[in-house]
Amino acid sequence: MSPENLPSFALAFSQSKTRGNKRNATTAMSSFLPPPSPPRGVGATLLLLLAAALLPDSAHAILPTAAIDVFLPDTAASNAITLFASQASFGGSVARFDQRYHHFEEAGSSGKSRIDGVGVVPAFPPENDAYLCNESEEWADYSSNGSNGKKNVEYLRSALLVPRGQCSFEHKALSAQRLGASAIIIYGTMGSRYSLNYTNSTDDGSTNDAKTREGYTRDDVLWPHDKLDYDCDFGRAMIPKTTLGSSLDFLKMPGGYNPQNDAMLMGTSENNLCVKYDDTEGDDKSFVGSCNSQRCLVTGRNSSDDGGDNLKYEACCAWDFHVWLYADASIPKDAEDVTIPAVFVTMGEAAELLDLVRGAQDGGGDPVVMSIYQRYRPEYNVSAVLIWAFGVFVAWIASYHSSLDIRRVSKAIVVQREMLANIGRDGGGGGSRQGEQQRRGGSHQQQSARPRSRSNSPSSASNGENANGDGGGALEMASNASTTNERANGNGQERTIYREESAEAAAVVTQNVAPRYHDEEALELTSAHALGFVVMASTSLLVLFFFKIYNVVKIMYAFGCSGAFAQIVVHPGLTYLSQRLRWERPLKPMKWLSEEAATREALRGGCKGRCLNCLWSFFGPVSPVDMAAVVLSYGVGAAWLYVAFTVPHPDTIALYWIVQDVFGVCMCMLFLETIKLNAIKVGAVLLVVAFFYDIFFVFVTPLLTKHGESIMVNVATSGGPPKADPSWCEKYPFASECKGGDPLPMLFAIPRIGDYQGGCSMLGLGDIVLPGLLLSFASRYDESKRLIGLVSGGSGRVPNNACPDSGRSGAPHSKSSSPLCFLCCCCRGGYFGPVVVAYAIGLLMANAAVYIMEMGQPALLYLVPCCLGTMMYMGHRAGELNDLWEGPSVIRAADRLMYGESRVENAEEDCVVEEGGGERLLEDGMSNEEGAVEAVMT
Secondary structure, three states: OOOOOHHHHHHHHOOOOHHHHHHHOOOOOOOOOOOOOHHHHHHHHHHHHHHHOOOOOOOOOOOOOEEEEEOOOOHHHOOEEEEEEEEOOOOOOOOOOOOHHHHHHHHOOOOOOOOOOOEEEOOOOOOOOOOOOOOOOOOOOOOOOOOOHHHHHOOOOOOEEOOOOOOOOOHHHHHHHHHOOOOEEEEOOHHHHHHEEEOOOOOOOOOOOOOOOOOOOOOHEEEEOEEOEEEEEEEEEEEEEEHHHOOOOOOOOEEEOOHHHHHHOOOOOOOHHHHHEEOOOOOOOOOHHHHHHHEEEEEEEEOOOOOOOEEEEEEEEOOOOOEOOOOOOOOOOOOOOOOOOEEEEHHHHHHHHHHHHHHHHHHHOOOOOOEEOOOOOOOOHHHHHHHHHHHHHHHHHHHHHOOOHHHHHHHHHHHHHEEEEEHHHHOHHHHHHHHHHHHHHHHHHHHOOOOOOOOOOOOOOOOOOOOOOOOOOHHHHHOOOOOOOEEEEOOOOEEEEEOOOOOHHHHHHHHHOOOOOOOOEEEEEHHHHHHHHHHHHHHHHHHHHHOOOOHHHHHHHHHHHHHHHHHHHHHHHHHHHHHHHHOOOHHOOHHHHHHHHHHHHHHHHHHHHHHHHHHHHHHOOOOOHHHHHHHHHHHHHHHHHHHHOOOHHHHHHHHHHHHHHHHHHHHHHHHHHHHOOOOOHHHHHHHHHHHHHHHHHHHHHHHHHOOOOOHHHHOOOOOOOOOOOOHHHHHHHHHHHHHHOOOOOOEEEEOOOOOOOOOEEEEOOOOHHHHHHHHHHHHHHHHHHHHHHHHOOOOOOOOOOOOOOOOOOOOOOOOOOHHHHOOOOOOOOHHHHHHHHHHHHHHHHHHHHHHHOOOOOOOOOHHHHHHHHHHHHHHHHOOOOOOOOEEEEEEHHHHHHHHOOOOOOOOOOOOOOOHHEEOOOOHHHHHOOOOOOOHOOO
């Protein structure tokens, strides 16, 4: 269960950084890099979600939890006719799904099974007790000692088909059990919706009681209830009094309703009086088209067209749904317990079942055989595996994407080296390479590297060479391509930082830090942010719990994620498509919104000038691709929001939850790209605080709330399950008391596959982004090491010191004795690979705990120890824990190299002065880089 389904994240996520959109989307890519590729991670996400959507999903109404297989004579099990049925709160349980063919296994299609309800033949109640209610009225005794007991051997191993009405469900089941039946199937009837007011009966001098004596009038009829039994909005008819009086009988005893009325109140032909006298409101509506049950009930209301001479009776569309067979509290507790299974089928299903049974009886052959069993539900749903795999994938791709800038530069350096090596081989060696080097060095001296803006990160350019804001060390390194790059330390000494060839790499760095569509301000987390998280998250969660403003969260999620969707998927995709098709115009800023046009119109004055100047100040240069990305993205968000507000339980619609999950992926990627963690110390505070916050709101709050509700689970499911009866909500899903139970759109959701009861496997966005901050830190740390090593002339390979005996003695891939090396990529991929594997293990433990404990689990309870513990253990093994704890200097070095400034907000200078006065700007980042030691020391 998600611990962070909170609007605080929605607020943070939805702060789409408009100032960053000023950057020109047409900025040329480096000559060393191929054309940009579309976002592969999100593409793979779409394929995964589409595959889940295409898997079979047989979700039906909640109530029919049982099924009845009807086997016609000489029919194989695979050709059974299946009907759905609801079960009872009393009596025995129906057979398990895997026991439904037990009678076939024992003695063939006509054999008998020892399991109640399996391999039974249908039977009807005694002729004088059609409703099986005589025993409840003490008119009969079906017990073994009763007067009728010895006559009921014929009911052994049978399922009694009994109409609803005239007595309680449990009384019917008890009588069927005493008759010797193996099960009872109660079916819906229209007659069960009518009754008589027996209190108005007077003694007629006969021996009959109030339920059998004659003399009742239509004024004594208790008519069906509006909305509960019928709804005129789905079909209405006005039947003339003359027709009603001559055709329909509501006073036949016992019970009042004559079953022969059914033929004149059901069907689609004009034999159905409701079709013949259709009065459904609406020009395009009719009783046949509006009433799904094709049955109607006379409501007892009437109207007169001419003052009473032409009286008409109203009839409306009858509901036909499954009902829950509730127990009868009037039965004494010391009475015989019902042990046979009891189920209920609707009027429509009963008509089909009765036709099959009577058809077999009329044929004179073998009777039909039935099996009553529980409908199939997977014990372990595949959606739980999918949500686990999806969560691991999103955490990996979002964290991996957060170090994209560093990876792009490293790739450019490698490509440039290969090009220069080829030039050296083709042009005669060093002379050509030196000429190319000088040419590139000279060209880059004319470039101006624009530092990337960082919010809450004060400039660390306190040294003289960075004071002019020209991009810092990267550009200065490029200007000295033919000599070594030297820098004065605090003692007035000089030392060599780079080889001569490192200036080429530094120039490539400057060229490849190209602004992208969503380049903008970033936030460095501090311990204060971590402590503030628990305050904001708790406040938001409590506000949602008490005020139930879930629609506000949906609106924030839709529009906040639409911006992320534009930046992560739509704009890069449109840019890639335009470049592939060589369409230059869509990538160029529109002239009417240029700085010159805005300034010119502003000088002229007037409303147009003020509007253009305001638009320019807010958006900057806008290209047709920018506008198309915004329109498409927010159009998708608006469509998603429309479905969320107009469709009950929209999570059952594949397009809805796919869009929600894609939005969540984009939001996670944008979050981890914007929010940065540069020290394990801050991450430890944040994750430990979230750890206890998660446990408190999942496990402790049920002990504090009035109804024992978990606040986290309640909010995650939009207020918990509906308060109304399921049968009522099936009729009126938009009723206020039927709202709730839908996952709050601050999480990933995949519907349970093959589960007729529906539901979703859920994973909160907080379970991705909070551990993802640590994964992102590991990814950036590994890539920073690789970049600094490449700039220093090394190979860029980053072995992990947590496996110290790996790669020694000339065996770079030898097996390590470290217990962590069972994790993939442990000894050859730095920290990121093992931490991702640890995340996968922690999330798997959380999913397993859901099944074992049969309740929602706080995922951070398992994720925090796995991820944080793995990172710290590996740092300890590598001897890098202190550096990781306080903030690795290699990350600051990579930031200064790329952007001309440090991302660490408390950095006062770009060099770290250690004991003895030794300056170590890049030494930490290169300590693991093969062949780079000589370039570090003076």
